[in-house]
Amino acid sequence: MIEKEVKIVVEQPPINQLKELLDRDLKFLNIEHQEDIYFNFIYRNFKMSDEAVRIRINDKGIELTYKGPKFNSSLKAREEITISVNDLDKTIHFLDRLGFYPVITIKKTRINYLDDSFLISLDLVDNLGQFIEIEAIHEIEDEKIHTYVNDFIRKYKIRGKLTTKSYLELLIEKNEKNSSSNSNTY
Amino acid sequence: MIEKEVKIVVEQPPINQLKELLDRDLKFLNIEHQEDIYFNFIYRNFKMSDEAVRIRINDKGIELTYKGPKFNSSLKAREEITISVNDLDKTIHFLDRLGFYPVITIKKTRINYLDDSFLISLDLVDNLGQFIEIEAIHEIEDEKIHTYVNDFIRKYKIRGKLTTKSYLELLIEKNEKNSSSNSNTY
Numbered sequence: 543m544i545e546k547e548v549k550i551v552v553e554q555p556p557i558n559q560l561k562e563l564l565d566r567d568l569k570f571l572n573i574e575h576q577e578d579i580y581f582n583f584i585y586r587n588f589k590m591s592d593e594a595v596r597i598r599i600n601d602k603g604i605e606l607t608y609k610g611p612k613f614n615s616s617l618k619a620r621e622e623i624t625i626s627v628n629d630l631d632k633t634i635h636f637l638d639r640l641g642f643y644p645v646i647t648i649k650k651t652r653i654n655y656l657d658d659s660f661l662i663s664l665d666l667v668d669n670l671g672q673f674i675e676i677e678a679i680h681e682i683e684d685e686k687i688h689t690y691v692n693d694f695i696r697k698y699k700i701r702g703k704l705t706t707k708s709y710l711e712l713l714i715e716k717n718e719k720n721s722s723s724n725s726n727t728y
Numbered sequence: 729m730i731e732k733e734v735k736i737v738v739e740q741p742p743i744n745q746l747k748e749l750l751d752r753d754l755k756f757l758n759i760e761h762q763e764d765i766y767f768n769f770i771y772r773n774f775k776m777s778d779e780a781v782r783i784r785i786n787d788k789g790i791e792l793t794y795k796g797p798k799f800n801s802s803l804k805a806r807e808e809i810t811i812s813v814n815d816l817d818k819t820i821h822f823l824d825r826l827g828f829y830p831v832i833t834i835k836k837t838r839i840n841y842l843d844d845s846f847l848i849s850l851d852l853v854d855n856l857g858q859f860i861e862i863e864a865i866h867e868i869e870d871e872k873i874h875t876y877v878n879d880f881i882r883k884y885k886i887r888g889k890l891t892t893k894s895y896l897e898l899l900i901e902k903n904e905k906n907s908s909s910n911s912n913t914y
Contacts, residue, residue, distance in 0.1 A: 585771040585827065595826070606813075608825050623822045626814040627792075636809045639794050640781070640826075641771065 546619040546684070547677035548691045554701040557664060557672045561653060563698055568655035568662060576600045577649050579634075580710050581642040594710060595642055597633055604630050609708075617684055618706045648709050660690060670713055674700070732805040732870070733863040734877045740887040743850060743858045747839060749884055754841035754848060762786045763835050765820075766896050767828040780896060781828055783819055790816050795894075803870055804892045834895050846876060856899055860886070 552560070564570075581595040582588050588595070592611035597604065603626055610621035627633050634644070653664040659680055665673040676691055694700070705712070738746070750756075767781040768774050774781070778797035783790065789812055796807035813819045820830070839850040845866050851859040862877055880886070891898070 583826070593825075606822070608822050610825065621825075623818055623825065625818045625822055628812040632809055632811045636792070636794050636811055639779075639796065639807075639809065640769070 543622055544619060545622045545677065546617050546682070546687060547675050548687060549618060549705050549707070550674040550676075550691075550695070550700060550702050551705055552672045552674055552700060552702045555699065557666060560674075560698060560700075561664060564653075564655050564662065564664065568657045571654035571656055571661075574600050574602075574652045574654065575649075576652055577647060578709075579644050579647050581637055582645045584641040584643070589714075594708070595637065597627075597630065597637075599630060604628070604633065606633055612706060616706075617687060618708070619684075646710060646713060648713060650709070660687075662694075665709075667709055667713075670709060670716065673709075729808055730805060731808045731863065732803050732868070732873060733861050734873060735804060735891050735893070736860040736862075736877075736881070736886060736888050737891055738858045738860055738886060738888045741885065743852060746860075746884060746886075747850060750839075750841050750848065750850065754843045757840035757842055757847075760786050760788075760838045760840065761835075762838055763833060764895075765830050765833050767823055768831045770827040770829070775900075780894070781823065783813075783816065783823075785816060790814070790819065792819055798892060802892075803873060804894070805870075832896060832899060834899060836895070846873075848880075851895075853895055853899075856895065856902065859895075 577599045579597045579599075581597075583593075583595065586593070594607075594609040596607045596609065598607065605624050606627050607622060607624040612618060612620045637643075648667065648670075650665050650667040652666075655662040655664075656679075659678060659682060661675075661677045661679050663675040663677070665675060667673060674694075676687070676694065678687055691704075707715075763785045765783045765785075767783075769779075769781065772779070780793075780795040782793045782795065784793065791810050792813050793808060793810040798804060798806045834853065834856075836851050836853040838852075841848040841850075842865075845864060845868060847861075847863045847865050849861040849863070851861060853859060860880075862873070862880065864873055877890075893901075
């Protein structure tokens with residue numbers, strides 16, 4: 543399936559305030575606690591190929607996902623293939639034997655809302671910050687997603703910026719920045 | 729987990745006759761209908777590396793298995809890692825994106841019996857023939873497995889031969905033989 547989404551790095555308002563507004567306006571779905579283990583591949587550098595293999599552990603179970611390269615610059619649109627698996631350790635071993643190795647684990651709390659054709663997720667990502675992801679749940683033209691996002695940003699007076707980067711990319715960037723600023727102090 | 733097993737290519741007695749004897753002597757477990765799709769890997773030729781990736785569809789569900797190289801010549805002993813997955817098509821797509829492609833599908837009917845520490849499987853493999861697999865269900869010395877197998881062969885007057893080859897290897901061998909004998913008739 544092709545996933546199309548927009549990610550907003552939220553500076554203002556604070557997430558609690560935003561949560562109150564969304565609780566009032568939208569259909570609350572659920573709160574998820576997600577732990578995502580991202581893997582790289584000895585045969586193909588996923589950072590270069592813009593792919594990802596991820597194990598997600600959440601309240602519902604364990605999922606194994608392949609994400610293809612992003613193929614649209616204005617939206618974060620990419621192929622996603624997700625299968626449910628029954629055993630975390632065995633899945634990690636299975637991947638290990640075939641050349642996949644874990645690179646980073648990302649933990650987040652995700653609060654999900656539904657607004658007609660859009661899934662709105664308020665994400666609190668450990669060591670990274672607060673974000674909103676807006677995802678079309680059906681096939682939809684990019685233009686309509688942009689219109690919805692612009693209205694959303696105006697309505698809730700959000701200050702921040704859009705990004706097409708994944709949490710994996712943002713966290714790796716942040717870690718690299720920290721380690722280079724650390725080395726500057728030497 | 730390390731799987732240790734012995735496979736017998738059964739020539740005599742006919743499988744129905746053998747089934748009657750085992751029904752009498754052993755604890756019948758179940759009959760399984762298994763469809764196994766074997767994959768090769770663009771980055772590592774599994775025929776050379778003696779590995780396998782397999783999707784098994786049976787009455788219980790769908791399993792994804794990695795089999796490591798055999799590391800014992802007298803027994804068929806190898807690492808096996810199996811996870812349960814929820815969706816056949818998505819699992820095939822997931823594998824495809826990472827460089828795995830299907831090479832052969834093997835269908836068999838497997839009749840399982842338990843005899844203390846051993847799992848006895850009577851296998852009827854489509855386009856290949858009839859086999860017995862004897863597998864230790866706990867850690868056990870190779871010697872004890874051999875003793876058990878020899879006693880088993882004597883007791884049931886089995887004519888045939890032992891093999892450490894997998895059904896995948898046997899079927900590929902047979903297909904290669906057929907295609908070369910076919911070409912001889914040209």
